[in-house]
Amino acid sequence: MSPRILFSTTRRVLTQLRHDKRTLALVVLVPVVLLTLVYYLFEKQPGVFNEIGLIMLGLFPFAIMFLITSIAMLRERTSGTLERLLTTPLNKPDLLFGYGLSFGLVAAVQAGVATGLAYWAFNLSTAGTTGLVIVFAVADAILGVALGLFFSAFARTEFQAVQFMPLVVFPQIFLCGLFAPRDQMAGWMQALSKVMPLTYAVQGLQEVGAHVDPTPLMWRDLIIVVGCIVLALSFAAATLRRRTD
Amino acid sequence: MDVAIEVRDLVVVRGHKEVLHGIGTSVATGGVTGLLGPSGSGKTTLMRAIVGVQKVRSGSVTVLGQPAGSAALRSRIGYLTQAPSVYADMTVRENVRYFASLYKGVTRADADRAIADVGLSDAANQMVGSLSGGQFSRASLACALVGRPDVLILDEPTVGLDPVLREELWRKFRELAASGVTLLVSSHVMDEAGRCDRLILIREGRIIADDTVDAVRRAADTHDLDEAFLRLIRAQEPVEVAS
Numbered sequence: 351m352s353p354r355i356l357f358s359t360t361r362r363v364l365t366q367l368r369h370d371k372r373t374l375a376l377v378v379l380v381p382v383v384l385l386t387l388v389y390y391l392f393e394k395q396p397g398v399f400n401e402i403g404l405i406m407l408g409l410f411p412f413a414i415m416f417l418i419t420s421i422a423m424l425r426e427r428t429s430g431t432l433e434r435l436l437t438t439p440l441n442k443p444d445l446l447f448g449y450g451l452s453f454g455l456v457a458a459v460q461a462g463v464a465t466g467l468a469y470w471a472f473n474l475s476t477a478g479t480t481g482l483v484i485v486f487a488v489a490d491a492i493l494g495v496a497l498g499l500f501f502s503a504f505a506r507t508e509f510q511a512v513q514f515m516p517l518v519v520f521p522q523i524f525l526c527g528l529f530a531p532r533d534q535m536a537g538w539m540q541a542l543s544k545v546m547p548l549t550y551a552v553q554g555l556q557e558v559g560a561h562v563d564p565t566p567l568m569w570r571d572l573i574i575v576v577g578c579i580v581l582a583l584s585f586a587a588a589t590l591r592r593r594t595d
Numbered sequence: 596m597d598v599a600i601e602v603r604d605l606v607v608v609r610g611h612k613e614v615l616h617g618i619g620t621s622v623a624t625g626g627v628t629g630l631l632g633p634s635g636s637g638k639t640t641l642m643r644a645i646v647g648v649q650k651v652r653s654g655s656v657t658v659l660g661q662p663a664g665s666a667a668l669r670s671r672i673g674y675l676t677q678a679p680s681v682y683a684d685m686t687v688r689e690n691v692r693y694f695a696s697l698y699k700g701v702t703r704a705d706a707d708r709a710i711a712d713v714g715l716s717d718a719a720n721q722m723v724g725s726l727s728g729g730q731f732s733r734a735s736l737a738c739a740l741v742g743r744p745d746v747l748i749l750d751e752p753t754v755g756l757d758p759v760l761r762e763e764l765w766r767k768f769r770e771l772a773a774s775g776v777t778l779l780v781s782s783h784v785m786d787e788a789g790r791c792d793r794l795i796l797i798r799e800g801r802i803i804a805d806d807t808v809d810a811v812r813r814a815a816d817t818h819d820l821d822e823a824f825l826r827l828i829r830a831q832e833p834v835e836v837a838s
């Protein structure tokens with residue numbers, strides 16, 4: 351890996367985003383709109399937004415970044431730029447971490463805006479600090495990026511790529527504890543939820559919500575999420591083949 | 596005479612079909628070699644093998660003394676894909692500067708020079724997605740030239756360009772060759788074949804001629820390269836039936 355190439359690749363991805371103002375606006379505004387909906391949905395039920403709204407702060411960046419990254423990587427593949435890049439001194443990690451960094455930066459802005467809105471407009475209250483909520487939101491976003499980079503390898507077309515979103519993201523959302531507490535699920539579902547990284551991201555956020563100080567469980571959850579990011583990026587690197595048919 | 600590209604018994608299978616059937620050739624350092632052949636004959640496949648992105652069944656490809664695709668080679672080789680491969684959602688300058696940044700010691704000034712070399716200075720700040728077809732492919736060419744490679748693999752660099760631009764690009768290619776760069780250029784246009792030092796004629800995955808331009812003309816007994824090409828291809832046909 352070369353810092354120079356990593357930096358310029360990060361910059362290039364950000365430049366592409368900068369030219370696509372509508373996508374940038376959507377990235378920031380979609381969570382705001384959805385969060386507003388969720389707030390008014392539970393307006394009459396005190397305390398619910400504190401739980402659901404908090405989890406949403408981790409889910410939006412995950413789902414949105416997964417989708418955007420898998421399409422971006424697919425484009426890189428279908429436009430021939432990936433093949434060309436692989437004939438240059440660029441190494442695979444330069445590209446993958448470049449995507450991780452640039453989209454991570456965008457995710458930080460997204461998470462900052464959404465979290466700010468939740469706290470100040472919708473009176474979200476958490477026992478732990480806002481900073482930790484943002485840390486988890488950004489980690490979730492980068493998890494989405496890493497999984498998106500990996501799964502895009504299995505899509506040949508945009509039609510296929512968008513369908514990985516329901517396939518990869520929805521089950522994780524169903525089983526992460528948002529809809530039903532995990533300990534009330536059937537055994538095999540609990541087992542499934544245990545191998546899904548989003549489960550730990552959500553659990554970490556719940557820990558921040560419930561405890562003033564960071565708990566050991568929260569740290570463990572964060573480490574697991576970061577571990578999954580590294581794992582997904584390594585798998586993504588393995589699926590990036592320099593030589594193809 | 597130094598050898599820049601050495602291909603030995605190269606067999607490539609794409610899909611379920613053998614596309615290159617054990618071909619071999621060697622390209623000397625410096626100079627322009629034309630790679631010609633009918634559509635589907637395997638030109639792009641051979642070029643992909645030389646830049647090291649093509650899976651090969653057997654045989655070997657060596658570039659500048661190293662196995663094709665090896666890390667040390669990648670800073671010394673430039674590849675223009677047949678379909679332009681640049682980012683449509685960035686300007687020409689942003690594209691070329693990005694590719695420049697991948698090579699050590701290649702500056703933004705080099706990027707601007709590459710843009711000028713392909714005649715795109717006036718469109719440097721235009722989004723690639725809004726370029727005309729010919730401008731689009733020249734933007735792609737600029738990205739291949741910018742790394743100041745020792746070996747340039749150009750897959751149909753002048754397709755769809757007007758005679759004036761073709762003339763300018765060929766002057767550039769000749770200039771690069773004179774400075775010691777090895778160019779392998781595929782083309783369908785026979786008047787371009789005449790500008791090469793050597794020609795490799797490929798048909799259905801086999802090399803049917805591999806010689807200097809004059810020697811190819813002599814072998815086919817005609818000065819007209821178009822005609823020479825047709826004659827050489829026809830000369831192969833009975834062999835095909837017999838085998």
Ligand SMILES: Nc1ncnc2c1ncn2[C@@H]1O[C@H](COP(=O)(O)OP(=O)(O)OP(=O)(O)O)[C@@H](O)[C@H]1O
Pocket residue numbers: 595609610611614632633634635636637638639640641677
């Ligand atoms: N991805 C692929 N999968 C399977 N077969 C392929 C693939 N790409 C090319 N081929 C086949 O390999 C053969 C050689 O293709 P290649 O692209 O090398 O031809 P070419 O000489 O460059 O043709 P053209 O002048 O039209 O560009 C063709 O028969 C083509 O159909």
Ligand SMILES: [Mg+2]
Pocket residue numbers: 638639640677750
């Ligand atoms: Mg071709």
